[in-house]
Amino acid sequence: MSAEIYKKVRANPRFAELEGKRSRFAYLLTAIVMASYYGMMMLVAFAPEVLRTPISEGGMLTIGVPIGAAIIIGSWLLTGWFVNRSNGEFDQMNNEIIREASK
Amino acid sequence: MIKHKHLLSAALLALASASALAADAVGVAQKQPLNLTAIGMFFVFVVATMGITYWAASRTKSTADFYTAGGGITGFQNGLAIAGDYMSAATLLGLSAMVFAKGLDGFIYAIGFFVGWPVILFLMAERLRNLGKFTFADIASYRLDQGTIRTFAAFGSLTVVCFYLIVQMVGAGQLIKLLFGLDYATAVVVVGVLMVIYVTFGGMIATTWVQIIKACLMLFGGTVLLFLSLSQFGFSLEAVAKKAVEVHKDGIKIMGPGSLMADPITAVSLSLGLVFGTAGLPHIMMRFFTVPNAKEARKSVFVASGCIGYFFMVVCALGLIAITIVGTNPEYYEGGNLAGKMLGGGNMPVMHLSKAVGGNLFLGFMSAVAFATILAVVSGLALAGASAIAHDIYARVICKGSATEAQEMRVSKIATVGLGVVAVLLGILFEKQNIAFLVGLTFGIAASTNFPILILSMYWRGLTTRGALLGGLAGLISAVTFVVLSKAVWVVVLGNAQAIFPYEQPALFSMPLAFFFTWLFSVTDSSARAKIDKAGFDDQYVRSQTGIGAASASAH
Numbered sequence: 001m002s003a004e005i006y007k008k009v010r011a012n013p014r015f016a017e018l019e020g021k022r023s024r025f026a027y028l029l030t031a032i033v034m035a036s037y038y039g040m041m042m043l044v045a046f047a048p049e050v051l052r053t054p055i056s057e058g059g060m061l062t063i064g065v066p067i068g069a070a071i072i073i074g075s076w077l078l079t080g081w082f083v084n085r086s087n088g089e090f091d092q093m094n095n096e097i098i099r100e101a102s103k
Numbered sequence: 104m105i106k107h108k109h110l111l112s113a114a115l116l117a118l119a120s121a122s123a124l125a126a127d128a129v130g131v132a133q134k135q136p137l138n139l140t141a142i143g144m145f146f147v148f149v150v151a152t153m154g155i156t157y158w159a160a161s162r163t164k165s166t167a168d169f170y171t172a173g174g175g176i177t178g179f180q181n182g183l184a185i186a187g188d189y190m191s192a193a194t195l196l197g198l199s200a201m202v203f204a205k206g207l208d209g210f211i212y213a214i215g216f217f218v219g220w221p222v223i224l225f226l227m228a229e230r231l232r233n234l235g236k237f238t239f240a241d242i243a244s245y246r247l248d249q250g251t252i253r254t255f256a257a258f259g260s261l262t263v264v265c266f267y268l269i270v271q272m273v274g275a276g277q278l279i280k281l282l283f284g285l286d287y288a289t290a291v292v293v294v295g296v297l298m299v300i301y302v303t304f305g306g307m308i309a310t311t312w313v314q315i316i317k318a319c320l321m322l323f324g325g326t327v328l329l330f331l332s333l334s335q336f337g338f339s340l341e342a343v344a345k346k347a348v349e350v351h352k353d354g355i356k357i358m359g360p361g362s363l364m365a366d367p368i369t370a371v372s373l374s375l376g377l378v379f380g381t382a383g384l385p386h387i388m389m390r391f392f393t394v395p396n397a398k399e400a401r402k403s404v405f406v407a408s409g410c411i412g413y414f415f416m417v418v419c420a421l422g423l424i425a426i427t428i429v430g431t432n433p434e435y436y437e438g439g440n441l442a443g444k445m446l447g448g449g450n451m452p453v454m455h456l457s458k459a460v461g462g463n464l465f466l467g468f469m470s471a472v473a474f475a476t477i478l479a480v481v482s483g484l485a486l487a488g489a490s491a492i493a494h495d496i497y498a499r500v501i502c503k504g505s506a507t508e509a510q511e512m513r514v515s516k517i518a519t520v521g522l523g524v525v526a527v528l529l530g531i532l533f534e535k536q537n538i539a540f541l542v543g544l545t546f547g548i549a550a551s552t553n554f555p556i557l558i559l560s561m562y563w564r565g566l567t568t569r570g571a572l573l574g575g576l577a578g579l580i581s582a583v584t585f586v587v588l589s590k591a592v593w594v595v596v597l598g599n600a601q602a603i604f605p606y607e608q609p610a611l612f613s614m615p616l617a618f619f620f621t622w623l624f625s626v627t628d629s630s631a632r633a634k635i636d637k638a639g640f641d642d643q644y645v646r647s648q649t650g651i652g653a654a655s656a657s658a659h
Contacts, residue, residue: 002642002646002651002652003642005651005652006641006642006645006646006651006652009645009649009651010641010645015645015648015649018648019648022648026225026226027225029221029225030221030222030225030226033218033221033222033225034218034222037214037215037218037374038371040211040214041211041215041367041370041371043360044211044360044367044370045367048359048360049359051207051359051360052358052359052360059341059344059345060341060344060345060347060348060355060358061340061341061344061358062207062358062359064207064210064211064358064359064360065207065210065340065358068207068210068211068213068214069416071214071217071218072214072217072412072415072416073412075217075218075221075408075412076221076405076408076409076412078221079220079221079224079225079404079405079408079409080405082221082224082225082401082405083224083401083402083404083405086229086397086398086401087398087401087402091397091398094648094649094650097649098649098650098651101651
């Protein structure tokens with residue numbers, strides 16, 4: 001029963017549009033997370049002294065701490081953005097496509 | 104120095120088993136006097152979860168209820184359960200111990216274990232939910248040859264489940280001996296029996312709720328501990344750091360990247376193995392089938408990564424605080440010698456910290472949480488193993504879909520009991536063995552066998568049955584070979600002087616091999632089966648993107 005619907009979905013240009021938008025978004029966010037993590041790993045490997053810079057004059061906490069926390073919190077916020085956009089904008093488009101196909 | 108190095112590698116391994124407690128991390132623990140507070144609190148946990156199991160049993164009627172709670176878990180609940188799978192005794196003990204010993208290095212490692220979650224969400228969560236029904240093999244064999252790939256994927260799952268169960272069982276025995284003062288064998292049997300009861304009677308509903316409760320207890324315990332210990336420093340992280348730098352033997356060095364990160368290849372290989380190994384663990388993937396739709400699946404990763412990220416930061420802060428509070432108190436060292444061995448082993452700082460700031464009652468609470476953690480994880484593993492046996496091998500491959508629901512349920516329950524018996528026996532058998540290599544093996548196989556097949560079947564039209572099988576085998580063989588040639592087996596178990604493979608995690612090398620051979624044997628495959636495999640991609644693709652035809656929640 002589904003084969004016919006799948007065919008209709010594929011024929012719908014809006015499916016290609018949705019698919020393109022959604023994957024570009026997912027790849028972009030993946031790239032941001034990976035770049036920030038492996039960027040930090042590069043610092044660790046090749047310029048560790050950067051991460052040893054104190055936050056404030058005479059303080060003991062180094063910028064390694066907030067940078068690390070920023071990666072964790074930042075990538076979590078990105079998941080929030082992803083969920084928000086997927087569950088809103090993309091799902092709406094998706095539902096319309098399904099409705100058209102099952103007509 | 105050598106002892107110090109050993110402690111580090113032990114902490115690393117503890118961490119490597121992100122949702123396990125590597126037995127090596129605890130070592131062959133010294134039995135402690137009976138801790139009645141801890142046992143009492145654990146007893147309360149058991150009574151509460153038994154009540155839930157009783158309730159869940161009345162709601163577990165179909166195979167869908169049993170394997171996936173009928174798809175009736177909400178995104179938020181599932182997020183907590185996933186977080187529970189990831190916030191293990193090993194992260195609590197191992198991660199804090201790493202920060203305790205090495206400062207910022209431990210935190211940098213923690214980030215490597217976190218960043219996998221966003222990526223799993225962006226690339227996999229939705230497709231997993233839309234394509235899967237009960238098991239990981241459902242997805243892997245969606246358009247490929249059922250007999251071959253389902254069998255291969257099911258055995259892949261079972262191998263991972265069994266190795267991981269041994270790791271957990273041995274870890275449970277050692278930890279409980281240490282924290283509760285119970286006998287090793289008693290501890291292993293208690294874990295095995297409780298696990299079988301949760302799973303056979305309560306199925307996925309009970310397993311999920313045990314995990315949710317445990318996750319909440321863990322978050323609560325960690326937060327209270329952080330609050331209590333920070334209050335001693337006027338709630339200033341700068342004050343904590345200042346004091347830690349003063350008393351730590353490495354001084355200011357602990358606030359920057361140090362020796363632990365001297366070998367970035369190991370670090371990257373470990374993080375690859377963890378990120379993609381996690382995505383290839385059958386009991387984690389299974390969680391994506393328990394929510395009603397892709398929307399909830401996405402939400403659950405958002406909740407899970409929030410909890411995990413928060414917990415990791417708390418645990419790292421606890422490690423830093425322990426440097427001052429535990430590291431300068433002779434009471435926590437053997438013979439009161441601050442330069443000597445810590446009581447109970449190198450992974451105990453956070454437990455000693457609990458005692459130092461919260462007294463015996465709080466230590467008992469944290470010990471009970473650690474035990475509950477292991478119980479929750481083994482239950483998930485047993486369920487994943489039982490579904491691979493009953494759903495994939497029995498119902499789909501042997502009976503070719505003709506088994507009735509009642510028959511499949513019976514097989515799954517027998518399989519759970521069987522897994523329980525095997526787990527207890529192997530747990531006792533491996534008590535004195537060094538099983539650190541099993542952690543590398545588990546994650547190596549998950550990352551190099553399960554994960555490549557899974558991701559390629561979802562993303563690459565050209566994947567064929569032959570490619571998946573031979574590529575998967577290449578990943579399996581190379582992961583096993585690298586682990587055997589690494590220090591954990593070649594030196595520690597087999598007694599050779601020098602490891603042939605210099606890294607602890609095989610993923611950086613075995614994953615590319617798996618991908619390469621999958622590609623090679625797929626593109627050169629011109630069989631009739633290959634045409635069917637590729638032709639199936641279009642429909643699978645539409646389903647994975649839109650959710651049309653996806654298994655839906657059963658009505659309750």
